[in-house]
Amino acid sequence: VKRAPWSAKIDLSSTVERILESKKHANDVFDVLEVLQSEKEKDVISAVEACSTLFCSLLERKDLFMGKLPEEEEALSGYSAEEKFRIFMRHRYKNSVEILLDHLSHELHTIKESALCCLIKFATAEGQHPLENLDWSEHYSFPRELIQAVVDNLLSKTADNSLLISRFQEFLEMDDLRYYVMSSIRENAVMPIYQNNVFTLMSSISVPNEESELSNFMVKQDAKQKDWKAAKLNEHKRTFERMWLGFLKYKLPSSMYKRILVILHDSILPHMSKPTLMIDFLTAAYDVGGAISLLALNGLFVLIHQHNLDYPDFYKKLYNLLEPSVFHVKYRARFFHLANIFLSSSHLPVYLVAAFAKRLARLALTAPPTALLIVLPFIYNLIRRHPSSRVLIHKPDAENDAVEDPYLMEEKDPAQCRALDSSLWEIKTLQRHYHPDVAKAAMLINTPLSDQEDDISEVLETTAHELMEKDLKQSQIKSVPLEFETATHLLKGGGDVLGQHFCLV
Helix, strand or coil: CCCCCCCCHHHHHHHHHHHHHCHHHHHHHHHHHHHHCCCCHHHHHHHHHHHHHHHHHHHHCCCCCCCCCCCCCHHHCCCCHHHHHHHHHHHHHHHHHHHHHHHCCCCCHHHHHHHHHHHHHHHHHHHHCCCCCCCCCCCCCCCHHHHHHHHHHHCCCCCCCHHHHHHHHHHHHCHHHHHHHHHHCCCCCCCHHHHHHHHHHHCCCCCCCCHHHCCCCCCCCHHHHHHCHHHCHHHHHHHHHHHHHHHHCCCCCHHHHHHHHHHHHHHHHHHCCCHHHHHHHHHHHHCCCHHHHHHHHHHHHHHHHHCCCCCCCHHHHHHCCCCHHHHCCCCHHHHHHHHHHHCCCCCCCHHHHHHHHHHHHHHHCCCCHHHHHHHHHHHHHHHHHCHHHHHHCCCCCHHHHCCCCCCCCCCCCHHHCCHHHCCCHHHHHHHHCCCHHHHHHHHHHHCCCCCCCCCHHHCCCCCHHHHHHHHHHHCCCCCCCCCCCCCCCCCCCCCCHHHHHCCCC
C-alpha cells in the first residue's frame, strides 16, 4: 500500500504520539523517516523535530536495543516481542542518524542547522542513556562514535561549512564535547576546502586555564568523573596540542600560514602543554617569505621570551628580512613595529645592533620619504638603547667611508658583516635629500642624541598621499609677477592660421 505524503506538522506530532503510546504503531516510524527525506524545507524541519522527540523519548524509556545490534533478519527468531520492538526501533534510530548526517551537507542552511541541533540532542540523550555497555571503556558513556560522525561530516572536503561550524561552536562550551571534538579531527588529505573547514573549527577551540573551570559537561559521569580524561586539564592540553600539530605537519597554502600565525600567540601557544613543539612549523613558515616570515619570527620571539626556547638564529633570520622591498610592502608598518619590539632589549651585543643600524642606513639610500621618516628615528632609537654603538657616528675618517666602506652588504651573518668597522655616512648623505622632512630628520645626527626615544608609532602608517597633503597645507603660495598676454584663442598671435580656426571655450 502506497503511503500518502505527510507534510503538516500536526500529522507528524500525532504520529510520534501514536508510536510512543502503543508498540502496534511502530511501523508508522517509516512515515517520519519518509518526510525526513522530503524535498520541502518545512516538511524536513518538521520531521527533524519529530525524530528528536521520538528517539530521545525512546532512549529515555530504554526502548532502543542496548548492546551489539543484531541484523533485522536475525531478530525474527530467538527474541521476545519486546526485544524485537527494541531492535526494530534501534535500526530506525540508526536510519534517522544516517539521514541527519547526510543533511549536514544539504544545500539549505536551515536544514543543516536543524539536523546538527538534533544530532547533538541525540548525543546528549545517548550519553545519559547509553546504547552500549561502556563500563570497560576509558570514554565511559560519552557517545564518541556519533560525535566522530558529526565532525567528519562538518569537515567536508567539497563544501565550505564555515557557517555551520560557527553554529557548532556554541556547543563547544561543553567541556567533554570539546575534548572529544578535538580527538575527532583526523589527519586527512590536504584539500583546500577541507583545510579551511578544519581551521574554522580548530581556531574556535580554546582550553580553560584552570582544572576547576572544567565544570560544564554534556554527559555527567557521577562517581567516575575524577578518573575521566575529559575532566582533566592536562589531557585537554595534550589533545589540543596533538590536534594542531597533526594539522600543521602538512603543506599549507600561504594564506593559511598567515591565518594561523596571526592567532598563534594568543589562541594556540597558551593552550599547548609544550609550546616549543611549534618550532618546526615556525621554521617552515619563515621559509615561505614575505609577511609570513615576519609573523613566523613573531611566534619564535614569543617562544624565546615566554617559553625559554633557545633559538640562536633568530636575529640572523630577522637581519635577512631587511631587503629594499620591505619599504614597499603592505605590512611595512607591522614589520617595523615588531622589529622595534625584537630589538628593544638593552642586552643585545653591540655588533648585532651595529649590523641592523648599518643595514637600515644603507637601504635608506633608495627608500621613499615615508619609509625614511620611520627608518631614521628607528636607527636613532637603536643607538640610544646601546651607547656602545655610538662609534658608528663618531668616526674621524667617516668622510672616506663612502668610497671605501668595509661593511659587507651581501653578508647574511650580522656577526660577519663588519658593521662596527664602518660608519653611518648614509645618514650624512640624506641631509641633502630632496624632501625637507627627511633632510631635517637626518640633521639630528649632527647633534648629541637625547636620551628620550622617538615614538615611531606615530609615523608607521604615514602614506605618500598624507605626506603630500601635509606639504601642501604648510606651503604658502606666493603670487609671482609674470609678463604674459591672456589667451583668448588657442595659439593666437603672429598671424597664426590655427588661431583663426580654434578658440578657447
